[in-house]
Amino acid sequence: MTATISPSTADAASDDRKPARPRPSTPRRRQKVTAGGVASSTFLWLYAAISIAPLLLMLSNSLRTTQDMAKHPLGLPLPPNFTSYQKAWITASFDTYFFNSIFVTVASVLLSTAVSLLAAYAFSRTKSKLFTTLEGLFLSGLMLPVYLAILPLFFMLDAAGLISNLGGLILVYGALGIPFSTFVLASFFRQLPLELDEAARLDGAGPFATFWRVHLPLVRPAIATVVVFRFVPVWNDFFYPLILIRDQKSYTLPVGITRFFGEYQTDWATLFAGLTLATIPLVVLFLLATKQIVSGLTAGMSK
Amino acid sequence: MSATTMTSVPRRRGNTGIALTRRAGMVFVLPALILFGVFIAYPLLTALSYSFFGWTGIVRGDFVGLENYLTLFTKLPYSEDIPNAFVHNVLLFVGAMLFQNTVGLGLATLLHRVRRFKRFFQTMYTLPYLVSPLVIGYLWSLMLSPLFGPVNAVLRTIGLGDVAQPWLGNPQTAIWVVVFVTAWQWIGFPVLLYGAALGGIPEEIEEAASLDGASAWQRFRSITLPMLVPAIGTVSVLTFIGAMEAFPIPYALGGSQGNPAGATDVLSLLFYRTAFESGSSNAIGTSSAIATLLFLFIFGISMLITWLMRRAERKLF
Numbered sequence: 001m002t003a004t005i006s007p008s009t010a011d012a013a014s015d016d017r018k019p020a021r022p023r024p025s026t027p028r029r030r031q032k033v034t035a036g037g038v039a040s041s042t043f044l045w046l047y048a049a050i051s052i053a054p055l056l057l058m059l060s061n062s063l064r065t066t067q068d069m070a071k072h073p074l075g076l077p078l079p080p081n082f083t084s085y086q087k088a089w090i091t092a093s094f095d096t097y098f099f100n101s102i103f104v105t106v107a108s109v110l111l112s113t114a115v116s117l118l119a120a121y122a123f124s125r126t127k128s129k130l131f132t133t134l135e136g137l138f139l140s141g142l143m144l145p146v147y148l149a150i151l152p153l154f155f156m157l158d159a160a161g162l163i164s165n166l167g168g169l170i171l172v173y174g175a176l177g178i179p180f181s182t183f184v185l186a187s188f189f190r191q192l193p194l195e196l197d198e199a200a201r202l203d204g205a206g207p208f209a210t211f212w213r214v215h216l217p218l219v220r221p222a223i224a225t226v227v228v229f230r231f232v233p234v235w236n237d238f239f240y241p242l243i244l245i246r247d248q249k250s251y252t253l254p255v256g257i258t259r260f261f262g263e264y265q266t267d268w269a270t271l272f273a274g275l276t277l278a279t280i281p282l283v284v285l286f287l288l289a290t291k292q293i294v295s296g297l298t299a300g301m302s303k
Numbered sequence: 304m305s306a307t308t309m310t311s312v313p314r315r316r317g318n319t320g321i322a323l324t325r326r327a328g329m330v331f332v333l334p335a336l337i338l339f340g341v342f343i344a345y346p347l348l349t350a351l352s353y354s355f356f357g358w359t360g361i362v363r364g365d366f367v368g369l370e371n372y373l374t375l376f377t378k379l380p381y382s383e384d385i386p387n388a389f390v391h392n393v394l395l396f397v398g399a400m401l402f403q404n405t406v407g408l409g410l411a412t413l414l415h416r417v418r419r420f421k422r423f424f425q426t427m428y429t430l431p432y433l434v435s436p437l438v439i440g441y442l443w444s445l446m447l448s449p450l451f452g453p454v455n456a457v458l459r460t461i462g463l464g465d466v467a468q469p470w471l472g473n474p475q476t477a478i479w480v481v482v483f484v485t486a487w488q489w490i491g492f493p494v495l496l497y498g499a500a501l502g503g504i505p506e507e508i509e510e511a512a513s514l515d516g517a518s519a520w521q522r523f524r525s526i527t528l529p530m531l532v533p534a535i536g537t538v539s540v541l542t543f544i545g546a547m548e549a550f551p552i553p554y555a556l557g558g559s560q561g562n563p564a565g566a567t568d569v570l571s572l573l574f575y576r577t578a579f580e581s582g583s584s585n586a587i588g589t590s591s592a593i594a595t596l597l598f599l600f601i602f603g604i605s606m607l608i609t610w611l612m613r614r615a616e617r618k619l620f
Contacts, residue, residue, distance in 0.1 A: 040413045044420075047410055048427040051490070055430060057453060058442050073456035115335040122331035125322040134332060141343060143540075145548055145601045147571075148594040149346035151353060151578060151587060155361070156346065175342035178335050197322035207327040236435035238551045243579065254437045254551070261441055261555075271445060275438050282433050290426065293433070297492060298499040 055279070062272035069268050084269035085277070092270060094277055096249060097256030100166060104252055105234045108170045112177025113226055120182045121211050124189035125197065135186065141179030147239055154243060164247035172244070173234050181226045184299050188222035189215065228289045229296030235282060253278045353591035359584050371592035381589065388561070388568045395482055395569070396546035402486035403493040403538060411497035412527070425495065432491030440555025443484045447471055471556060474566035481567050485552050489545065493538045500534035501527070536612030540605050547601045550575070570597050
C-alpha cells in the first residue's frame with residue numbers, strides 16, 4: 001500500500017476512485033444515542049457478564065471457606081482467605097502437576113516450533129511434487145481426528161519404556177504441533193522474496209546459514225503466533241496424559257485435577273483453588289499476547 | 304538433466320519458487336517428517352488395521368474381517384450405546400451451531416460497529432474458549448451442584464425456586480447442560496472469526512447499497528451474510544470436528560460412564576471406556592472398530608461440509 005495519506009487527501013482519493021484508501025481514517029457519522037445503540041450495548045455487556053461470571057466466581061470462591069460457601073452460596077470473599085491455595089498446592093500435589101505441565105508444554109512447543117520452522121522453510125523454497133505431497137500430508141493433520149490412534153501409540157511408547165514418562169508426552173505433543181505450525185510458518189516464509197536467498201547465496205551463505213541468519217529474524221511475528229497459540233492446547237490437553245501417564249508423580253495439571261476431584265469432592269474451597277491455579281497461566285498469557293492468540297485463531301481465514 | 308538445469312537457470316528470474324535443492328530440502332524436512340511419521344502417521348495406519356483382527360488382551364489373534372464391526376451393531380451393550388452416544392454428539396453439533404450462528408454472529412456484528420471497549424469485549428468473550436475444557440466442565444459441575452450451587456441459589460433469589468433442580472443428576476437435563484456448557488465455551492472463536500471476516504468487507508459496498516435505499520436487514524441479508532460464507536464454513540467444519548471429538552467436558556460433567564445412566568455419553572467416551580475400562584478380552588478389536596468408524600465419519604463429513612461451502616461460495620461470486 002502507499003504511504004499514509006492524510007484525511008483530506010484520502011477524501012480526494014476516494015473521489016478519484018482509487019482503491020487504496022486507509023480504512024480507519026474514513027470520516028464516519030458521529031455515534032448518536034439511539035434505541036438500537038442502547039439495545040446493542042446492553043446485549044454486549046450482558047453477554048460479557050455471562051461469559052466472564054463463571055470465571056470470576058471460580059476466583060472469588062477460591063478465596064472463601066467451604067462452610068461460608070455452604071451458608072451463603074452467593075457471598076463475596078471478604079476478607080479473602082488463601083488457605084485453600086496452600087492446601088491445593090502442597091497437600092494435593094498441585095506443585096508437582098504444575099511444574100510437570102510447565103515442563104511438558106514449554107519443551108513440546110519448542111520442539112514442534114523448531115522442526116516446523118525447518119520444514120516450512122523447505123516447503124516455501126522448493127517446488128517439486130515430493131514436497132507438495134509432504135506438505136499436504138502435514139496439513140491433513142489439521143483435519144484428521146488423530147487422537148483415535150491412541151492404542152498403537154500407547155503400545156509403541158510402552159515398548160520404548162516411555163509410558164508415564166514426560167519425554168514421551170513431549171514427543172507426542174511435538175508431533176501434534178507440526179500441522180498447525182507448518183501451516184502458519186510456511187505461509188509466512190512464502191511472503192519473503194526469493195531474492196533474499198539469491199543475495200545470501202551470492203554472499204557465500206549455505207542453505208542453513210540463509211535460513212538461520214536471513215529468514216529466521218524476518219518471520220519472528222509468525223514464530224510468536226505459533227509458540228503462543230500452541231501453548232494453549234498443550235497446556236489444556238487432558239486426553240493424552242489420561243492414557244499415557246499412569247504414575248501420579250508425572251501427572252500434568254488436567255489429569256491431576258480429575259484425581260483431585262475424586263479425592264476432595266466435598267472440599268469446595270480447595271477445588272476452586274485448584275481450578276484457578278490451572279487457569280492463571282493461560283489468562284496471563286492471553287492478556288500479554290492477545291494479538292498472537294487472535295491471529296492464531298483467525299489463521300484459517302488466510303487460506 | 305544438465306540440459307534442463309542449463310535452460311532453467313535464466314528462467315530463475317521469473318520466480319520459480321525454488322531456492323533449495325531437493326537434497327537440502329529433504330534435510331530441512333526430515334526432523335518434522337520423522338516426528339510426524341512415528342507419532343502420527345504410523346499409529347494412525349496401524350489403528351485402522353487393529354479393527355480387522357481378533358484380540359486376546361494385548362495379543363493379536365486371527366484376521367476376522369468385519370466381525371468387530373458386526374459386534375458393534377448386533378451385540379449389547381454396543382448396539383445400544385453407540386446410537387445413544389451418537390445422538391448426543393449430534394445434539395452437541397446442532398446446539399453449538401445454533402448458538403454460534405445466532406448469539407455469536409450477533410455479537411460479532413454488533414462488536415464490528417462498536418468503537419469503545421472493543422478489545423475489552425473481545426477479551427471477555429474469548430477467555431472461556433482458552434481455558435481448559437476440563438476446568439470449564441468441573442467449574443460448571445460445581446456451579447450446578449444441587450444444594451450449594453450458585454446457579455440454583457440465583458434462581459431461588461430471583462423467585463424461580465421451582466426451576467432449581469439437580470441439573471446434572473436428572474437424565475432429562477444433563478445432556479442439555481453438556482450442550483450449553485460446550486456452546487458457551489466455544490463462542491469466542493466465531494466472535495473473533497466473524498469479526499475478522501466482517502472487517503474484510505469493503506465499507507463502500509454497504510454504503511452504496513444504503514444509498515440505493517436498502518434497509519439494514521436487506522444489507523445484512525444480501526451483502527454481509529454472503530460475504531461471511533467462507534467464515535461460516537470454517538466455523539461449521541471446526542464445530543463439527545469439535546462436537547464429534549467432544550471428550551473433556553462430558554468427562555468432567557458425567558464421568559467416563561456418561562452419568563446419569565448414559566445420559567451424557569458421547570462417542571469418544573465410549574471409545575475410551577471400551578478400550579481402557581471395559582475389561583473385555585477383545586477390547587482392542589472392538590474399540591478400534593469404534594475408532595475407525597468415528598474416524599471415517601468425522602473425516603467424511605468434514606470433507607462434505609468443506610465441499611458444500613466451496614460450492615456455495617462459487618454460486619455467490
